[in-house]
Amino acid sequence: MPFSISDERVSAMINANRLLKHLQDLSQIGRNELTGGINRFSFTPEEKQAIELVTSYMEEAGMTIKVDAVGNVIGTYGEGSETIMLGSHIDTVPEGGKYDGALGVLAAIEVVQTIHEQQLSLSKKIEVVAFKDEEGTRFGFGLIGSRAMAGLLAYEHLQKTDASGISIEEAMKQSQMSPLFLEKIKRNDIQAYLEMHIEQGRVLENENLPVGIVTGIAAPLWLEVTVTGVSEHAGATPMPIRKDALAAASEMILAIEQMFNDRSGSVATVGKLNVEPNGVNVIPGRVTFTIDIRDIDEQIISTLESSILRQMQKIAERRKVSLKTKMLQRVKPAKTDPMLHQHLAINIEKQGVRPYSLISGAGHDAMNIAAVAPIGMLFVRSKDGISHNPLEYSSDEDIVIATNILYDTVVGLTK
Ligand code: HGY
Ligand code: MN
Ligand code: MN
Ligand code: MN
Numbered sequence: 001m002p003f004s005i006s007d008e009r010v011s012a013m014i015n016a017n018r019l020l021k022h023l024q025d026l027s028q029i030g031r032n033e034l035t036g037g038i039n040r041f042s043f044t045p046e047e048k049q050a051i052e053l054v055t056s057y058m059e060e061a062g063m064t065i066k067v068d069a070v071g072n073v074i075g076t077y078g079e080g081s082e083t084i085m086l087g088s089h090i091d092t093v094p095e096g097g098k099y100d101g102a103l104g105v106l107a108a109i110e111v112v113q114t115i116h117e118q119q120l121s122l123s124k125k126i127e128v129v130a131f132k133d134e135e136g137t138r139f140g141f142g143l144i145g146s147r148a149m150a151g152l153l154a155y156e157h158l159q160k161t162d163a164s165g166i167s168i169e170e171a172m173k174q175s176q177m178s179p180l181f182l183e184k185i186k187r188n189d190i191q192a193y194l195e196m197h198i199e200q201g202r203v204l205e206n207e208n209l210p211v212g213i214v215t216g217i218a219a220p221l222w223l224e225v226t227v228t229g230v231s232e233h234a235g236a237t238p239m240p241i242r243k244d245a246l247a248a249a250s251e252m253i254l255a256i257e258q259m260f261n262d263r264s265g266s267v268a269t270v271g272k273l274n275v276e277p278n279g280v281n282v283i284p285g286r287v288t289f290t291i292d293i294r295d296i297d298e299q300i301i302s303t304l305e306s307s308i309l310r311q312m313q314k315i316a317e318r319r320k321v322s323l324k325t326k327m328l329q330r331v332k333p334a335k336t337d338p339m340l341h342q343h344l345a346i347n348i349e350k351q352g353v354r355p356y357s358l359i360s361g362a363g364h365d366a367m368n369i370a371a372v373a374p375i376g377m378l379f380v381r382s383k384d385g386i387s388h389n390p391l392e393y394s395s396d397e398d399i400v401i402a403t404n405i406l407y408d409t410v411v412g413l414t415k
Pocket of ligand 2: 022
């Protein structure tokens with residue numbers, strides 16, 4: 001369904017149809033024609049094509065472009081030693097939607113293009129960043145670009161490998177990046193960072209609101225668990241003596257679900273699972289699965305991590321299988337800045353909308369940038385709360401309202 005909006009709804013400020021057309025065009029890159037899902041992973045031809053399109057929009061908006069040592073694409077508008085930074089990501093999860101990340105980058109470009117066309121004079125320069133590899137789809141380690149910009153990316157992180165054994169460092173070098181200069185990327189000039197992003201939950205829909213202000217961002221802890229039993233004949237091995245890795249893993253996964261069902265606020269997800277040798281008539285000898293644990297409170301995350309490990313160890317001992325766990329990524333939860341919260345609230349009211357605050361269950365680049373700058377996040381309502389799914393949808397009207405709020409907030413910060 002092409003993006004369009006009736007003229008009388010087109011806002012007095014941003015160019016709604018231009019933004020909606022840019023969203024439509026970008027959503028075609030990496031799109032699976034069968035499912036409608038978008039597969040745009042870092043260091044791939046699809047990402048390269050998307051970067052070319054996004055940088056052409058940045059140039060159209062009067063920005064100069066640079067790509068830093070880890071592949072963040074940075075459009076700069078205006079001059080000055082102080083920076084107002086806007087951004088998000090253009091990479092996706094497997095079979096992702098067209099708004100997650102992309103909306104934040106394109107809305108930010110639209111804000112700058114509108115400022116450019118209004119020939120506003122600015123007290124600070126504006127940067128729009130498409131952060132490298134926010135989703136971590138290929139390497140099981142995400143938020144690479146914003147970690148680097150916040151000085152949180154260590155050289156050993158770049159040794160993490162994908163399924164074919166290629167490390168992040170090798171993938172970067174193959175894409176002409178120079179990851180050895182990580183220290184050059186850390187920023188200390190960002191006065192404020194603003195990210196517009198789809199909510200990916202149902203809160204705004206339940207409140208019947210188009211936008212909301214994020215107060216804090218829950219952070220992901222990603223673990224990889226390997227359960228090792230014994231592969232044996234499915235027909236000749238009696239049940240009581242089996243060391244079935246998949247049955248053990250299944251009991252562990254259900255125990256994790258039960259533990260989190262009994263809590264509010266924290267969530268846990270087993271999203272990936274691999275069975276070896278994966279034969280119909282072979283008792284699984286080894287199973288590897290991932291756990292994604294989230295909470296807004298770092299202490300709670302580590303307490304939950306230890307209880308999960310204890311539970312899994314008990315099951316492993318009883319079933320006489322062995323257990324190995326590896327931490328894939330740990331990110332600090334972040335609080336947003338009260339002053340930016342206030343600016344957003346005033347500009348939301350200007351659009352005739354009730355300001356509403358909520359936490360983000362999803363992780364975002366903003367939570368890393370919080371280490372070097374005050375952050376603000378503006379959420380856009382998600383239909384049925386669906387995201388990380390081709391059915392992800394936010395209405396044109398909500399997108400236009402949100403982008404006008406972002407425009408007003410940026411203009412207020414750069415007056
Ligand atoms: O996993 C997340 O929360 C985000 O989509 N990267
Ligand atoms: Mn255009
Ligand atoms: Mn996402
Ligand atoms: Mn995202």
